[in-house]
Structure formats: structure tokens, C-alpha cells
Amino acid sequence: MRMLLVSAAVALLAGPAAAQPIDIDMYIGSSNPAGGALKLAYQLCRPVVVTPSVTANGLTRWTSTQPGFNALATNRPGSIYVLRDNTPVEVELTALDPGVSLKVESALLDTVGASALIGNSPNMHLHPEWRLLLPEGARGEYHLALRFHTSARTYGDSTPYTFTILTDAPAVDPCAGGTTTTTLPSSETDHLVSGTLLLLRAAPANPARKSMRLTFGGFDTGGADPTVTGGQLEVESNVGGFVGSYELPATGWRPRRAHGGLRGYRYTDRRGPIHRVEITLGRGVTAVGSGIGLAHVIAQDPTPVEVTFTLGTQRACLHFGGTTTFKAGRMFRAENSPPPDACVP
Amino acid sequence: MRRSGVIRRYVPFLFPFVLSHTPGVARADLRVGSTARNGGALVVLVDRRTTARVSYGDALGDLTIYSATEPGFKALGQDGHLHPRFRLLVGTEVWIELVDAAAGRAAMKVRDTLLTHPGDRALLGTHRGPRRPLHLDPEYLLFLNRPPGRFGDATLAFRLRAQGYRRSPVYRIRLSNGHLPPVDLSPLHYDSRAIACQRRLGQRGLGLVRAAWTLLTNAETDTSATLDAAQAEAHADLVNHCGPGGSRDYDAVHLATYLDLASTHVAAMVAQAGEASSPTCRAALLQHGLAFVSTTMAKTNACLLAMQQLHATEAAEAEALRADPLDPKLPRRLAVRRAAAALQADIRCADAHRRGPDAETLPGRVLRARAQAAAAISRACGNRADDPDHAASDHFLRAAACGAGDLISAAFATAQADLAEQRTRRSQGRRPLSSYFACLAGGAE
Numbered sequence: 001m002r003m004l005l006v007s008a009a010v011a012l013l014a015g016p017a018a019a020q021p022i023d024i025d026m027y028i029g030s031s032n033p034a035g036g037a038l039k040l041a042y043q044l045c046r047p048v049v050v051t052p053s054v055t056a057n058g059l060t061r062w063t064s065t066q067p068g069f070n071a072l073a074t075n076r077p078g079s080i081y082v083l084r085d086n087t088p089v090e091v092e093l094t095a096l097d098p099g100v101s102l103k104v105e106s107a108l109l110d111t112v113g114a115s116a117l118i119g120n121s122p123n124m125h126l127h128p129e130w131r132l133l134l135p136e137g138a139r140g141e142y143h144l145a146l147r148f149h150t151s152a153r154t155y156g157d158s159t160p161y162t163f164t165i166l167t168d169a170p171a172v173d174p175c176a177g178g179t180t181t182t183t184l185p186s187s188e189t190d191h192l193v194s195g196t197l198l199l200l201r202a203a204p205a206n207p208a209r210k211s212m213r214l215t216f217g218g219f220d221t222g223g224a225d226p227t228v229t230g231g232q233l234e235v236e237s238n239v240g241g242f243v244g245s246y247e248l249p250a251t252g253w254r255p256r257r258a259h260g261g262l263r264g265y266r267y268t269d270r271r272g273p274i275h276r277v278e279i280t281l282g283r284g285v286t287a288v289g290s291g292i293g294l295a296h297v298i299a300q301d302p303t304p305v306e307v308t309f310t311l312g313t314q315r316a317c318l319h320f321g322g323t324t325t326f327k328a329g330r331m332f333r334a335e336n337s338p339p340p341d342a343c344v345p
Numbered sequence: 346m347r348r349s350g351v352i353r354r355y356v357p358f359l360f361p362f363v364l365s366h367t368p369g370v371a372r373a374d375l376r377v378g379s380t381a382r383n384g385g386a387l388v389v390l391v392d393r394r395t396t397a398r399v400s401y402g403d404a405l406g407d408l409t410i411y412s413a414t415e416p417g418f419k420a421l422g423q424d425g426h427l428h429p430r431f432r433l434l435v436g437t438e439v440w441i442e443l444v445d446a447a448a449g450r451a452a453m454k455v456r457d458t459l460l461t462h463p464g465d466r467a468l469l470g471t472h473r474g475p476r477r478p479l480h481l482d483p484e485y486l487l488f489l490n491r492p493p494g495r496f497g498d499a500t501l502a503f504r505l506r507a508q509g510y511r512r513s514p515v516y517r518i519r520l521s522n523g524h525l526p527p528v529d530l531s532p533l534h535y536d537s538r539a540i541a542c543q544r545r546l547g548q549r550g551l552g553l554v555r556a557a558w559t560l561l562t563n564a565e566t567d568t569s570a571t572l573d574a575a576q577a578e579a580h581a582d583l584v585n586h587c588g589p590g591g592s593r594d595y596d597a598v599h600l601a602t603y604l605d606l607a608s609t610h611v612a613a614m615v616a617q618a619g620e621a622s623s624p625t626c627r628a629a630l631l632q633h634g635l636a637f638v639s640t641t642m643a644k645t646n647a648c649l650l651a652m653q654q655l656h657a658t659e660a661a662e663a664e665a666l667r668a669d670p671l672d673p674k675l676p677r678r679l680a681v682r683r684a685a686a687a688l689q690a691d692i693r694c695a696d697a698h699r700r701g702p703d704a705e706t707l708p709g710r711v712l713r714a715r716a717q718a719a720a721a722i723s724r725a726c727g728n729r730a731d732d733p734d735h736a737a738s739d740h741f742l743r744a745a746a747c748g749a750g751d752l753i754s755a756a757f758a759t760a761q762a763d764l765a766e767q768r769t770r771r772s773q774g775r776r777p778l779s780s781y782f783a784c785l786a787g788g789a790e
């Protein structure tokens with residue numbers, strides 16, 4: 001059987017090997033906050049590129065250990081949600097081309113219906129072997145479909161996901177340009193936007209006296225309604241060594257109306273780290289927070305700082321670097337930052 | 346004491362233990378750091394017993410390939426408190442270099458680069474900070490020119506390099522195919538058949554060790570056919586209990602390689618005993634060595650089986666609570682069930698809360714069996730350094746303990762973690778049980 005899955009992205013895949021390895025894992029969550037079906041967050045436009053590991057007796061064994069399976073760690077409101085703790089997740093083959101198989105630890109899955117335990121949330125992390133056994137000299141594009149299953153009654157089975165397995169790496173990133181996002185069941189629409197202002201303040205002697213102000217424009221909510229989906233703001237810096245992930249639940253959002261029309265949305269929460277978020281449709285977003293709940297640490301210059309703002313399936317990604325002002329332990333300010341090359345995976 | 350009374354008595358002691366334990370096999374990574382802040386030499390936190398448990402993948406003609414993707418490599422998340430181990434600098438590119446590949450019997454594949462010869466290198470990854478640390482699960486490969494189901498192992502040696510750091514020392518990882526995969530303890534899979542399989546596995550494994558030992562000890566002629574027959578008989582029985590017709594925990598190749606591992610270890614121990622020059626010493630080594638190995642395996646198997654039942658009880662409890670979180674009586678009912686399982690594990694393993702003689706506990710029995718064997722061997726082989734068989738006899742017991750430990754961890758994938766979690770009594774120093782067992786193959790620290 002040679003399955004038929006030809007997308008616009010796959011057409012771009014022929015050509016010489018790409019130089020830079022891309023390590024992007026798959027994340028397993030659910031379609032609803034309290035249940036629903038198991039769901040995968042992964043850009044299926046990204047092929048699994050296998051390479052030869054052994055050739056003997058006229059056969060070549062091609063393998064890859066990327067991508068791996070992980071449990072989703074933070075909710076993506078409106079899109080995919082974190083599984084309850086101790087939810088066991090199994091992977092089951094639903095279709096595969098001849099020569100293709102998947103090895104999950106010691107379990108070799110090479111027939112339709114074969115399954116194996118990946119692990120239990122939230123510590124699930126496993127790299128399978130994506131495998132292809134071909135006659136020596138053969139190359140090409142193959143496919144494998146799998147779905148996720150759990151014995152926990154809270155969740156139903158996922159829909160099948162089809163992966164493309166290539167013996168030759170694509171010359172260009174097949175997911176670039178967002179051409180494939182709408183065909184994927186779990187992906188989000190990413191907006192690479194410029195940042196107007198990010199101001200982080202802290203007081204070394206008093207951790208409660210932290211504050212943050214964020215302003216950016218050029219973000220289209222894409223019709224997402226935060227009063228239904230809620231939102232999320234993430235502020236992180238690898239250099240600074242902090243990751244701040246702030247939930248903006250739907251209950252805190254209210255629509256802003258003017259002249260009978262929708263002007264935007266306002267989020268308020270007196271107790272949470274983020275007190276106020278203002279979305280003005282067609283203009284921009286402002287977020288303000290303060291208190292000990294803010295995660296940022298500015299003992300050293302955290303440049304660059306990555307910011308991700310998510311509303312439903314719409315995600316704005318910002319990269320505050322370049323022109324910055326920094327006072328050790330007290331203040332970090334970045335203005336007019338250009339858009340990033342890509343969103344943080 | 347009545348059973349319910351025992352449970353009531355033990356529940357308060359056992360709660361902290363059972364609540365802190367996560368059932369299943371920990372998939373740990375080898376942590377990569379450095380010996381000094383922002384510099385020094387690269388280090389990998391790897392235990393000398395770390396084993397990549399490779400399993401059957403393909404047979405390309407007469408070449409059988411076994412593979413695994415664990416343990417992976419991951420950058421240290423924080424600086425060490427007890428040992429001088431430090432995080433890598435953000436942006437550090439770490440390379441791995443193969444130092445030894447067991448003459449082509451082992452290999453490591455790092456992304457698309459196959460490392461097969463000493464000096465081969467590949468980029469392990471770039472450390473990009475706490476959110477995107479250096480992390481890679483390579484593919485470990487073991488090549489055997491033997492049909493599937495035969496035991497084989499090999500050792501890979503490697504070191505790491507990175508700009509701004511001195512290169513790491515050479516580390517070694519053993520690749521072994523004799524280890525059975527971990528049992529799925531989820532309520533969906535772990536049932537009475539799985540328990541029966543585990544019990545049978547312990548009995549048959551030990552039975553084969555005894556049979557092979559006796560056979561090889563008394564052999565005047567070639568015994569390979571008889572040994573193969575004993576192995577085949579044990580294999581058929583285990584396939585019935587644990588394979589497709591039984592609990593479905595293991596396939597035929599897994600079981601065959603495990604039994605072959607048992608025979609291989611016995612053959613090695615018997616051969617080592619044969620190095621003694623005096624027949625009296627040789628006979629003592631064989632007789633008392635078998636007694637020591639048998640006692641160690643039998644008692645430890647019972648402990649580990651009880652531990653596995655405890656983990657399965659915990660998994661079932663989590664599932665029951667998830668299914669019916671509002672039943673007010675459920676938590677108490679489950680706690681009693683769990684306490685009973687924990688009590689069994691405690692009795693079979695450390696017996697830490699009872700007052701019987703120390704020598705009757707699992708570590709006590711293992712130590713006593715070893716001491717008895719050592720005394721008898723010493724009488725037969727001499728205990729002075731200039732006795733001709735002194736060195737051989739001294740080395741033999743260590744090798745026997747090591748072989749037994751390897752067989753125990755081959756049958757129970759969680760053996761090292763389970764035994765490390767159980768501690769001896771206060772009178773025995775509250776030591777982790779794992780410290781009594783040499784050569785327990787384990788994962789990463």
C-alpha cells in the first residue's frame with residue numbers, strides 16, 4: 001500500500017540535504033480542558049528524515065530518533081490542553097507503507113493495529129525509532145499513520161496522524177510561510193510581530209516589587225474570542241534563565257464595545273501576576289503586571305527576551321533584543337524590536 | 346496479629362513511601378555539565394553500571410541488529426550542590442567522539458551521523474538555556490553475527506568536546522540485549538497473567554541457572570546440546586506464560602536472549618571456577634558459588650515481584666480515582682489495598698518495620714549466603730595471599746555476585762531503582778538495598 005498524501009508542502013521536499021538539524025518534538029494533549037480526545041501538537045508538514053544506519057545483504061536500514069513524544073506542558077487555550085497527571089498514552093499504527101515501522105523502546109510496531117505504551121503524563125518523554133527497511137540503493141517518500149489511545153476513561157482516542165518519511169532531507173523548510181498550518185489538525189497560526197516596548201522592573205531587596213509592561217502592534221486576533229478561549233502570555237529568556245508562563249483565563253476577559261461595534265477585549269485580574277491586558281482590534285496589545293508572581297529575573301542582562309501571546313489558535317511571537325537599556329537587578333527595557341525569524345517551539 | 350491490624354499498624358509508616366513513588370521505569374538521561382563554572386572539563390553523570398538495553402530490531406541475512414534510544418544526553422538543569430558539577434554556558438556546542446566501538450560490534454547514531462570507528466565525531470547539540478537545553482536521544486546499535494534470540498553485549502566508549510571547555514574523560518556504556526523490557530504496569534495490561542508470568546520467569550530463570558551449573562560442572566564431554574535442550578524447554582514454557590499465549594509481556598526473542606544470558610553467565614562462572622588449580626578448591630567454588638547465587642536470585646526475585654505488584658496497585662489506584670473522583674469511600678478503600686501491597690513489599694525486601702533477626706531480611710540473607718560461601722571456599726582454597734588459589738577464589742565470589750546482579754536486573758527492568766528505594770533497618774544502617782547487589786544494570790543517574 002502506498003498511501004496518498006500529497007500536500008503543497010511535500011512538493012517542496014525534493015533536493016539535496018539541508019545542513020542544519022531541526023529538533024522539534026511532538027506534544028500530546030487533549031482537545032478539551034477536562035477531557036475530549038487525545039490530540040497532537042506537531043507540524044505534520046515537517047517530514048521525518050531518516051538516514052542509513054546499516055547496509056548488509058542487499059538491504060539498507062534507515063532510521064531516525066526525531067521527533068520524540070512528550071506530554072504537553074502548558075495549555076494552549078482554544079487549541080490543545082494538558083493531560084491529567086498519570087494518564088497513560090499508547091501509540092497505535094493505523095496505516096503504513098511497506099518497509100516502514102516504528103520501534104517504541106523494545107516494541108517493534110510493523111503491522112496495522114500494533115501498539116505500545118509511550119508513557120504517563122506529565123513526565124512522558126520518549127524518542128522512538130522511525131524505521132525504513134529498503135533494498136540497497138532505494139530511496140523515496142513513505143508514510144506512516146498513527147493514533148493515540150489511553151486506558152483513562154477521561155479521554156477518547158485521537159484521530160489518525162499521518163507522517164511523511166523521507167530518505168532525503170528537504171532543501172527548504174517545508175513548514176515555512178505558514179502554507180500548511182490550515183491543513184494540520186493541531187497547529188496554530190503564528191504571527192511574527194515587532195515589539196513596541198517591553199519593560200521589566202525588579203527590586204533586589206524585595207521580590208514582590210516586580211513589574212512588567214508589554215506593548216506591541218500588528219497582531220490580528222483572527223476572530224479568536226478570548227472570552228471563550230482565554231489566553232496565555234509567556235515571557236522567557238534563556239540567557240536570563242527565566243520562563244514566565246501566565247494563564248489569562250476566559251473568565252477575566254470582557255469585550256470592549258464602541259458605537260455598537262466590537263472595539264477589542266480587556267482582561268482584568270487584581271490577584272494574578274498580569275493585572276490588565278488591553279486588545280484594541282486593528283491597533284495593538286498592551287499587558288501590565290506586577291507582584292511576586294512574575295517570573296522574570298534581571299540580575300544579568302536577559303537580552304534577548306522571547307514573548308509569546310496566545311489567543312485561541314492565534315499566536316503572536318516577539319523577540320526583544322537589539323536596542324535595550326539594562327540596570328542590573330533593577331530594570332530591563334527594550335523598544336522597537338524587529339519581528340523574530342520563528343516562534344519558540 | 347490479624348491482617349487488618351497489621352494494615353492499620355503499617356499504614357502510617359508506609360504512606361510517605363507509597364505517595365512519593367512513581368511506578369514504571371524512569372527514562373533518565375545522561376546529564377552533561379562541567380567541572381567548573383563557565384569552564385573546566387566537560388563531565389557526564391554516568392554510572393559505571395549504566396546499560397543501554399538494546400532490543401531486537403532487524404535481521405539482515407546473518408547479521409542481527411539490536412537497538413535502543415535510551416539513555417539520552419541532556420544538559421544539567423542546575424549547578425550541583427553536593428558535587429562540583431555546573432551548567433553549560435548558553436550557546437555551547439557539544440560534540441561527541443567515539444573512543445571504542447568493540448571492534449565494530451557496537452555503534453552510535455547521532456542524528457544522521459553514524460559513529461562506528463574510534464575518532465568518529467558528531468554534533469550532540471547546542472545548549473540553548475533552560476527552556477531549550479542540549480538534549481538528544483541517540484540510537485545505540487549492537488551488531489551480532491548470531492541468529493535472533495542469542496545473547497550479546499558490547500561496550501561503547503566515548504568522550505565529549507566543546508569550545509571553551511576541556512574534553513571530558515572517557516565514559517563507557519554497556520549495550521546488552523539480554524535484558525527483558527519493562528512490564529507495562531497500567532491496569533489495562535497488568536493482571537493475574539502478568540503476575541504469573543513474572544513469577545514463572547523468576548522460577549525458570551533460576552531453574553536454568555541451577556541446571557546449567559550442574560550440567561557444566563559435571564561435564565566430561567560436550568554439553569552444548571543438552572544445555573540448548575534445557576534452554577529450549579524453559580523457553581517454551583515461558584513463551585506459554587509470558588508470550589502471545591500468556592500475558593503477552595514479552596516476545597519469543599526477548600525470552601530467548603534472557604535465557605541465553607543466564608546460560609552465558611553460568612558458563613563464565615563455571616569457567617572461572619575451573620581456573621583454580623586444586624580440585625578441592627574447584628569443587629568448593631562450584632558448590633558454594635551456586636548456593637550463593639541461588640539464594641541471592643530467589644530472595645531478590647521475591648522482593649522485586651512484590652515491588653512490581655505494589656507499583657501495579659498504585660497505577661490501578663490512580664486509574665480508579667480518575668474514573669470516580671467523587672466516591673467518598675474510594676480513597677480509604679484504595680489506601681488499605683495499597684498499604685497491604687506495600688506491606689508485602691516491605692516483608693519481602695527490607696522488612697524494615699519488624700523485629701525479627703537481621704539475618705532473616707533480604708540483605709541479611711544475601712550477606713549470610715555470601716559469608717557462608719566465602720568461609721567454605723576459604724577453607725578449601727586457603728585464605729593466605731600466597732596460597733595458589735587465593736586470588737582465583739577471591740575473584741570468583743565477586744564475579745558470582747556480579748552475575749547474579751546482572752541476571753536480576755535482566756528480569757526486572759526496574760530492579761536498580763526499586764532496590765535503591767527500599768532501605769534496610771536502622772540496625773543495618775538504613776542503607777539502600779541496591780548497595781548489597783553488585784552489577785545491577787541500571788539507567789542513567
